[in-house]
Amino acid sequence: MICSSNLCVNPNLLATHSKCRVKLKARSQIDMEISGLDNTGRQFKNADEMWREEIGDSQKKFDWYRNGVGYWQGVEASMDGVLGGYAHVNEPDINSSEAFINSLLTHLFPNSGRDQHLVALDCGSGIGRVTKNLLIRYFNEVDLLEPVSHFLEAARKNLAPENLSVSEDHKAVNFYCTPLQEFTPDAGRYDVIWIQWCIGHLADDDFVSFFKRAKAGLKPGGFFVLKENLARSGFVLDNEDKSLTRSHAYFKELFNQCGLNIYNMKDQKGFPDELFPVRMYALTTGTLKKVGSSRPKRHSNRPALIK
Numbered sequence: 001m002i003c004s005s006n007l008c009v010n011p012n013l014l015a016t017h018s019k020c021r022v023k024l025k026a027r028s029q030i031d032m033e034i035s036g037l038d039n040t041g042r043q044f045k046n047a048d049e050m051w052r053e054e055i056g057d058s059q060k061k062f063d064w065y066r067n068g069v070g071y072w073q074g075v076e077a078s079m080d081g082v083l084g085g086y087a088h089v090n091e092p093d094i095n096s097s098e099a100f101i102n103s104l105l106t107h108l109f110p111n112s113g114r115d116q117h118l119v120a121l122d123c124g125s126g127i128g129r130v131t132k133n134l135l136i137r138y139f140n141e142v143d144l145l146e147p148v149s150h151f152l153e154a155a156r157k158n159l160a161p162e163n164l165s166v167s168e169d170h171k172a173v174n175f176y177c178t179p180l181q182e183f184t185p186d187a188g189r190y191d192v193i194w195i196q197w198c199i200g201h202l203a204d205d206d207f208v209s210f211f212k213r214a215k216a217g218l219k220p221g222g223f224f225v226l227k228e229n230l231a232r233s234g235f236v237l238d239n240e241d242k243s244l245t246r247s248h249a250y251f252k253e254l255f256n257q258c259g260l261n262i263y264n265m266k267d268q269k270g271f272p273d274e275l276f277p278v279r280m281y282a283l284t285t286g287t288l289k290k291v292g293s294s295r296p297k298r299h300s301n302r303p304a305l306i307k
């Protein structure tokens with residue numbers, strides 16, 4: 001079975017991966033010192049070693065992003081395309097996302113759906129799957145950002161008013177054909193910035209600078225939702241689509257560098273066992289108090305599949 005590496009994993013690699021050692025270092029550096037793997041099973045001592053090889057000079061960094069987008073340019077603009085042959089995870093994915101955003105909006109925007117005009121940004125939107133199935137129902141305006149033009153064109157069609165079953169005051173407004181690392185949102189435009197299955201394409205430095213810039217795009221009280229695959233520890237580099245699957249500890253270290261707090265998080269349920277675990281994070285800029293979060297379950301390594 002072939003599938004998009006953004007969605008899948010070879011857990012045999014992760015079994016090795018979980019045996020990595022942690023070196024003694026300053027606290028903030030510890031997580032980045034955990035070893036990682038690539039999709040051929042090659043081991044890296046730490047993230048620095050891997051990033052040096054992948055983006056160590058400006059040409060390499062240019063190639064990293066060109067190859068990442070290049071991978072998706074060769075993929076069909078369909079549900080199966082953006083979900084790596086797993087179109088059937090769309091339903092459980094949307095259901096879990098809906099429960100998550102619902103509870104967040106209830107806590108953070110008690111007036112949403114009544115007198116509040118809500119605006120969202122769908123990052124790495126692909127064909128507009130998340131916007132069409134979820135965001136457009138909760139937000140009056142949704143902007144989409146996607147660097148692959150044939151995906152964005154499909155999104156434009158999928159989200160044309162005649163193809164939507166929402167009222168007229170809910171619409172997709174702006175379609176930005178640009179990658180996250182080059183995007184700066186309009187100041188104070190968004191209540192929610194949704195980032196699903198695309199942040200792995202960003203190198204750590206661009207991850208941090210994107211979130212720092214994007215914070216200014218949030219309205220007061222606005223927040224990010226990051227929905228991503230999780231590595232059991234350290235990281236897993238995919239050489240084919242040039243993306244990195246990070247562990248929770250790795251994400252936490254980057255959130256820290258971005259000045260973001262985890263307001264809530266929840267694990268995706270109901271996905272096939274051979275896929276990476278997926279977690280949803282609600283991230284705030286620090287002024288909001290955390291609501292009761294469900295404690296994410298530990299995942300055991302599972303033997304199996306993919307690529």
Ligand SMILES: C[S@@+](CC[C@H](N)C(=O)[O-])C[C@H]1O[C@@H](n2cnc3c(N)ncnc32)[C@H](O)[C@@H]1O
Pocket residue numbers: 004006007065068069072082083123124125126127128129130145146147148151178179180181196197198201202
């Ligand atoms: C697995 S698909 C997910 C699409 C969509 N978020 C969804 O859940 O249906 C990954 C998406 O990330 C996009 N992508 C790749 N590199 C990117 C970058 N540098 N910035 C933003 N998006 C990127 C791809 O073009 C693709 O649409």
